[in-house]
Amino acid sequence: MKIQKSHLNLSNFFEKGEKFMKKCLVLLTTLLALSTSLFANGTNEKKADEVYFLNFKPEVAEVYTNEIAPAFEEETGIKLKVVTAASGQYAQTLKSEMAKSNPPAIFQTNGPIGLAADKEKAMPLSDTKFYSILGDKSMALQIDGEPAAIPYAVEGYGIIYNASIMQKYFDLSSKKTNVNSIEEINNFETLKMVVEDMQAQKEKLGIKGVFASTSMSAGNDWRWQTHLVNVPLWAEFKEMKGYNSIIEAGLAASDSSFKYSDNYKALFDLYLNNSTVISTLIGAKSVDDSMAEFALGQCAMVQNGNWGAGQILGIPSNKVAKDDIKFIPLYMGLDGEESQGLCVGTENYLCINNDVSSQAQANADEFLYWLFASDTGKKFVQEKLGFITPFNTFSEDEMPSDPLAKDVIKWMNKDGVSSVPWAFAAIPSQEFKNNFGADLLQYAQGQMSWKNVVNNYVTNWNLEYKLANN
Amino acid sequence: MQKALKKYFALFALPGLICFAIAFFIPMVMGIILSFCEFSDVTNATWVGLENFKYIFINGEFTDALLFTVKFTLISVISINIISFALALLLTRDVPATNVYRTIFFMPNLIGGIVLGWIWQIILNGYLLKYQVTLVTDPKYGFWGLVILMNWQNVGYMMIIYIAGIINIPRELVEAAQIDGANKRTTLFNVTIPSIMPSITICSFLTLTNGFKLFDQNLALTNGGPGKTTEMLALNIFNTFYGRVGFEGVGQAKAVVFTIFVATLALTQLHFTRKREVEA
Numbered sequence: 106m107k108i109q110k111s112h113l114n115l116s117n118f119f120e121k122g123e124k125f126m127k128k129c130l131v132l133l134t135t136l137l138a139l140s141t142s143l144f145a146n147g148t149n150e151k152k153a154d155e156v157y158f159l160n161f162k163p164e165v166a167e168v169y170t171n172e173i174a175p176a177f178e179e180e181t182g183i184k185l186k187v188v189t190a191a192s193g194q195y196a197q198t199l200k201s202e203m204a205k206s207n208p209p210a211i212f213q214t215n216g217p218i219g220l221a222a223d224k225e226k227a228m229p230l231s232d233t234k235f236y237s238i239l240g241d242k243s244m245a246l247q248i249d250g251e252p253a254a255i256p257y258a259v260e261g262y263g264i265i266y267n268a269s270i271m272q273k274y275f276d277l278s279s280k281k282t283n284v285n286s287i288e289e290i291n292n293f294e295t296l297k298m299v300v301e302d303m304q305a306q307k308e309k310l311g312i313k314g315v316f317a318s319t320s321m322s323a324g325n326d327w328r329w330q331t332h333l334v335n336v337p338l339w340a341e342f343k344e345m346k347g348y349n350s351i352i353e354a355g356l357a358a359s360d361s362s363f364k365y366s367d368n369y370k371a372l373f374d375l376y377l378n379n380s381t382v383i384s385t386l387i388g389a390k391s392v393d394d395s396m397a398e399f400a401l402g403q404c405a406m407v408q409n410g411n412w413g414a415g416q417i418l419g420i421p422s423n424k425v426a427k428d429d430i431k432f433i434p435l436y437m438g439l440d441g442e443e444s445q446g447l448c449v450g451t452e453n454y455l456c457i458n459n460d461v462s463s464q465a466q467a468n469a470d471e472f473l474y475w476l477f478a479s480d481t482g483k484k485f486v487q488e489k490l491g492f493i494t495p496f497n498t499f500s501e502d503e504m505p506s507d508p509l510a511k512d513v514i515k516w517m518n519k520d521g522v523s524s525v526p527w528a529f530a531a532i533p534s535q536e537f538k539n540n541f542g543a544d545l546l547q548y549a550q551g552q553m554s555w556k557n558v559v560n561n562y563v564t565n566w567n568l569e570y571k572l573a574n575n
Numbered sequence: 576m577q578k579a580l581k582k583y584f585a586l587f588a589l590p591g592l593i594c595f596a597i598a599f600f601i602p603m604v605m606g607i608i609l610s611f612c613e614f615s616d617v618t619n620a621t622w623v624g625l626e627n628f629k630y631i632f633i634n635g636e637f638t639d640a641l642l643f644t645v646k647f648t649l650i651s652v653i654s655i656n657i658i659s660f661a662l663a664l665l666l667t668r669d670v671p672a673t674n675v676y677r678t679i680f681f682m683p684n685l686i687g688g689i690v691l692g693w694i695w696q697i698i699l700n701g702y703l704l705k706y707q708v709t710l711v712t713d714p715k716y717g718f719w720g721l722v723i724l725m726n727w728q729n730v731g732y733m734m735i736i737y738i739a740g741i742i743n744i745p746r747e748l749v750e751a752a753q754i755d756g757a758n759k760r761t762t763l764f765n766v767t768i769p770s771i772m773p774s775i776t777i778c779s780f781l782t783l784t785n786g787f788k789l790f791d792q793n794l795a796l797t798n799g800g801p802g803k804t805t806e807m808l809a810l811n812i813f814n815t816f817y818g819r820v821g822f823e824g825v826g827q828a829k830a831v832v833f834t835i836f837v838a839t840l841a842l843t844q845l846h847f848t849r850k851r852e853v854e855a
Contacts, residue, residue, distance in 0.1 A: 197817050386709055389700040535818055544802070546802075
């Protein structure tokens with residue numbers, strides 16, 4: 106009897122335990138099931154009041170996410186989602202984002218070649234507020250006669266120099282040249298003389314080298330395979346008759362002879378041999394490294410554009426004064442280079458996605474108009490983003506105040522000097538640029554002769570042109 | 576118990592099967608179909624038949640990448656397996672604190688591909704600075720850099736598998752060998768290794784496929800530089816996809832060829848090592 110009783114007690118206990126466990130399980134699963142509705146808002150619903158912008162410029166990514174997005178949401182109630190692609194990875198990121206169910210409403214394209222790849226995705230913009238504020242309507246890229254891509258930042262690049270280090274050189278008693286001011290450097294001959302003398306006396310000037318490192322680590326060779334080669338390309342395409350613009354001529358060029366390769370080599374060698382590092386080490390240097398060297402006063406010159414102002418002035422413990430950074434053009438010994446200006450153009454066009462909902466397209470237009478026409482937006486553009494814009498909504502004193510942008514505008518308006526347009530927009534493919542950059546690195550490391558670099562350039566241009574136009 | 580298994584087998588296997596289908600099977604089928612198409616992203620494809628496959632060998636890139644990958648995989652399979660087996664032997668003895676060492680050797684495996692490649696790039700470039708060169712000065716620096724990286728990351732993982740195999744060798748076998756007068760070397764080659772053949776099968780398979788599929792570390796360490804001389808197959812496929820407009824189909828075709836190649840190789844290897852497995 107006793108045993109039976111205790112048996113009963115035990116089994117009761119177990120039964121109660123089981124029931125309790127079952128109840129807990131049921132409760133837990135119900136809670137989980139209910140809570141999925143919390144997560145349901147995540148990715149499936151198309152946000153009606155959100156604008157997704159895929160940004161190209163990593164140097165201002167934080168300005169968009171930390172300052173512009175909250176301000177825009179406050180004023181209009183529309184959320185701004187900004188995703189920034191890593192340097193050199195925009196095309197890849199754009200492709201994968203486009204295939205998703207919530208693709209970017211605003212995306213960037215780099216010119217006629219880039220637009221051709223995305224032409225089904227680019228919405229015609231003639232009815233948008235964004236198009237209406239473009240000053241020079243001919244700057245928009247067209248598809249079938251309709252404007253589809255609008256430039257938003259005109260930029261210029263050349264050789265950025267540190268005026269106080271240059272002045273130190275001009276005041277040196279031991280200098281071997283007769284040059285006394287930067288204005289006297291208006292051709293390659295003089296530039297070469299000054300640079301080589303400065304390099305020989307670098308200890309006296311307190312620098313590690315005249316030029317910052319010619320950075321060529323992966324994804325960082327664009328300054329040479331695109332920007333520097335722009336000048337010989339412009340000189341070559343200029344000579345083609347019967348075209349309305351340099352870009353039109355370039356896009357029709359099935360062959361490029363690299364006619365001015367010697368001029369390119371002259372300036373490239375100057376960069377390599379008068380630098381802060383020897384040329385065998387440039388494969389490990391990035392553009393950030395070069396800009397940091399300039400910002401810390403370790404060199405006197407660096408080839409880059411006005412977008413780099415933030416990188417120079419924003420580095421903590423930078424030693425360069427705001428008024429000390431200015432440009433000189435990329436002199437390489439071409440005829441008439443005394444009237445050659447900075448390379449000015451744009452590779453920054455914005456498109457609105459054809460494949461998003463019309464509400465999303467309207468929101469996209471709303472954001473772009475707000476950014477480039479409203480007072481809050483324009484202030485951001487001027488002070489934080491530093492864009493020189495082609496929009497008629499900006500008065501003269503609303504142009505960016507950073508020293509490099511100011512200098513680009515000065516060079517654009519200088520008498521007797523005309524800017525070099527961005528002919529590199531006509532380069533047939535990214536693959537061409539990658540191969541050219543790889544060859545330049547091998548040349549710099551002493552592993553390839555310049556003759557082979559030129560031969561590869563010519564062969565590859567023709568091959569890539571055929572592949573792009575078959 | 577058997578009845579319960581039969582009844583609920585499908586239900587329990589379902590989540591795993593769904594994940595497998597979504598993450599692996601469906602993309603693979605889509606990929607094979609897309610390799611016969613011209614497309615700019617996965618939603619707008621037009622059929623072009625074998626056109627893409629003709630462009631695979633347009634320049635020597637694919638074959639060069641293949642040769643480089645084969646060389647790399649061969650060396651890393653051999654080195655990883657020998658080193659990890661040696662470590663496993665060491666750490667299955669009666670020495671104190673083997674667990675601590677096992678943990679330490681395993682930890683490198685926890686670091687992901689891109690970060691690992693980036694860190695090793697900094698370390699190796701820092702070392703090569705002494706000789707005034709960089710990782711991209713010569714393809715052999717990139718090659719050996721990748722081999723070192725691969726070994727560092729995978730030795731711990733394979734070691735764990737070998738340790739499990741060694742621990743499971745029946746005591747009686749070893750004792751019987753000792754009684755028969757076998758010295759350490761004979762025991763190793765005639766008792767230990769045949770008994771852990773299943774572990775060797777698994778480790779060879781894993782190191783072989785890891786070597787062929789390597790992408791993150793290749794991208795972060797050299798990005799194929801100088802030029803394309805240290806570009807492995809996966810990176811070559813990736814670059815083909817994005818390098819030129821209209822070449823997405825070619826990249827996909829290369830991927831199909833790559834899959835068939837690696838699958839054949841792996842299945843062959845499995846067949847040969849399975850044959851040599853002995854039942855204890």
